[in-house]
Amino acid sequence: MNILLDYFFPISSINPTPAASTAFLKQVLAVVAPKDAVPPGTITLCTSQSGVAALTDNLDVQQLFSAGMSRVYVLPLDGLDDLAAAIEGHESDFFTVLISSDFADADVTGDLDAGDFTGVIGVASTDDTYLGLQAAIENRAAFHSTSGNKAKNMFYAFGKMLSNALSWGNQQYITMPLADDVSTLGDCNALFDDKVSFVLDDSEFGKRLGLFACGGKAIVAPYIKRNLELDMQSAALTYVSGNQPAYTKVQAALLEDELQKVIALYVSRQWIEQGTVEVLLEQENFIASGYINISEPKALWRIFGEIRQTL
Amino acid sequence: MIFKIYNCDFGIKVSGTNYNFDHVMEVQIEDPEKNRLTRGSNATNKTGLVYKEGLKEPKKWSIPILNMSAELKLVLDAAYDEQTRVDVYCIDRTDGSSKMAKNAVLCNRPQQLTVDESTESMNVSMEFETFESTEQHKS
Numbered sequence: 001m002n003i004l005l006d007y008f009f010p011i012s013s014i015n016p017t018p019a020a021s022t023a024f025l026k027q028v029l030a031v032v033a034p035k036d037a038v039p040p041g042t043i044t045l046c047t048s049q050s051g052v053a054a055l056t057d058n059l060d061v062q063q064l065f066s067a068g069m070s071r072v073y074v075l076p077l078d079g080l081d082d083l084a085a086a087i088e089g090h091e092s093d094f095f096t097v098l099i100s101s102d103f104a105d106a107d108v109t110g111d112l113d114a115g116d117f118t119g120v121i122g123v124a125s126t127d128d129t130y131l132g133l134q135a136a137i138e139n140r141a142a143f144h145s146t147s148g149n150k151a152k153n154m155f156y157a158f159g160k161m162l163s164n165a166l167s168w169g170n171q172q173y174i175t176m177p178l179a180d181d182v183s184t185l186g187d188c189n190a191l192f193d194d195k196v197s198f199v200l201d202d203s204e205f206g207k208r209l210g211l212f213a214c215g216g217k218a219i220v221a222p223y224i225k226r227n228l229e230l231d232m233q234s235a236a237l238t239y240v241s242g243n244q245p246a247y248t249k250v251q252a253a254l255l256e257d258e259l260q261k262v263i264a265l266y267v268s269r270q271w272i273e274q275g276t277v278e279v280l281l282e283q284e285n286f287i288a289s290g291y292i293n294i295s296e297p298k299a300l301w302r303i304f305g306e307i308r309q310t311l
Numbered sequence: 312m313i314f315k316i317y318n319c320d321f322g323i324k325v326s327g328t329n330y331n332f333d334h335v336m337e338v339q340i341e342d343p344e345k346n347r348l349t350r351g352s353n354a355t356n357k358t359g360l361v362y363k364e365g366l367k368e369p370k371k372w373s374i375p376i377l378n379m380s381a382e383l384k385l386v387l388d389a390a391y392d393e394q395t396r397v398d399v400y401c402i403d404r405t406d407g408s409s410k411m412a413k414n415a416v417l418c419n420r421p422q423q424l425t426v427d428e429s430t431e432s433m434n435v436s437m438e439f440e441t442f443e444s445t446e447q448h449k450s
Contacts, residue, residue, distance in 0.1 A: 249407035250320045
């Protein structure tokens with residue numbers, strides 16, 4: 001054992017913690033029915049459509065690749081009551097779970113148990129009453145579909161959003177692959193009022209995403225919020241591990257400034273409108289209190305206009 | 312809240328690492344941004360027109376310090392040479408109120424400009440320019 005150098009000249013080092021990875025926010029898990037001889041309950045990372053086809057006969061998942069994603073987690077399951085156990089421990093692998101058309105509405109209402117998963121869950125159905133109820137659940141995206149198209153449009157819409165590696169976009173009125181039988185203004189308004197996501201079919205502009213929402217909020221809202229949480233946690237950890245601050249008001253102010261920088265970045269990207277951070281030393285030791293206020297990420301989908309004509 | 316120099320900690324944040332200034336003489340801040348009023352020469356309007364000037368000029372922070380350590384000299388020289396963006400801070404120890412120059416650049420190479428037997432020769436003057444000079448009061 002070489003001990004002379006360390007005996008003569010011991011050196012201690014302080015290394016700041018690297019930034020946290022947020023790549024999992026762009027990853028998705030597709031829950032499907034397994035093919036014969038495929039054991040259910042195991043999450044597999046598929047990097048091609050043939051990889052998915054080896055696990056399931058479901059065709060919804062292919063739309064994720066068509067939308068631009070290069071890899072997809074696939075979970076073959078016999079029933080949604082096994083979902084919580086299957087995704088336990090994988091919370092940092094993906095932030096979106098899409099329930100494929102292999103599962104009926106009753107499976108979702110009766111059996112869906114996501115356990116500690118706090119990300120976004122997407123469901124598609126032909127029953128708009130059921131979708132209205134689902135759309136009111138926090139972090140739940142309810143997508144209108146038809147029995148022929150199944151959940152393909154929902155998978156495509158999520159694929160488009162998640163395949164953008166740089167930004168978070170609400171995908172307003174992007175071109176969609178299939179028409180889901182929403183071709184009257186009345187249908188559109190009814191779905192919009194319930195905040196059910198849908199594809200409208202316009203005779204001039206074709207198939208367009210008419211609304212993409214999640215729990216009554218902008219689809220990007222839960223993603224941006226989680227992204228911000230991680231970035232702030234990471235910035236604070238990097239600061240503390242790199243600077244080894246004492247428990248002083250000066251250090252609290254400096255830490256506050258580091259966190260405010262993260263919010264300023266989000267504001268400059270127009271992901272949120274504004275936000276404030278306050279770090280206070282309210283405890284006796286070790287723990288500072290952080291008060292973070294941010295505006296909710298919102299999306300502009302429609303304009304109600306009025307023209308007044310003068311004589 | 313009024314900042315008192317004997318209550319304040321001063322320093323610079325470079326790439327997330329803080330370097331404190333132990334001996335600060337003073338901080339001088341020049342902010343050219345102003346709201347101004349004008350009106351036509353006929354002088355009938357008593358409200359006038361408001362406009363803002365000095366927006367394209369940066370705010371200037373001047374901080375003379377004493378006894379620049381070798382470590383700080385290395386950091387500041389590198390920041391000057393590479394035009395690194397830095398944050399300069401002045402934080403009140405009693406309540407955490409702060410004045411900060413964010414995304415600032417170091418204008419001059421920090422160096423001792425006089426070498427003689429007077430105490431003034433220990434001064435090293437630093438000048439920073441920024442467009443984001445903040446002042447936050449906590450009490």
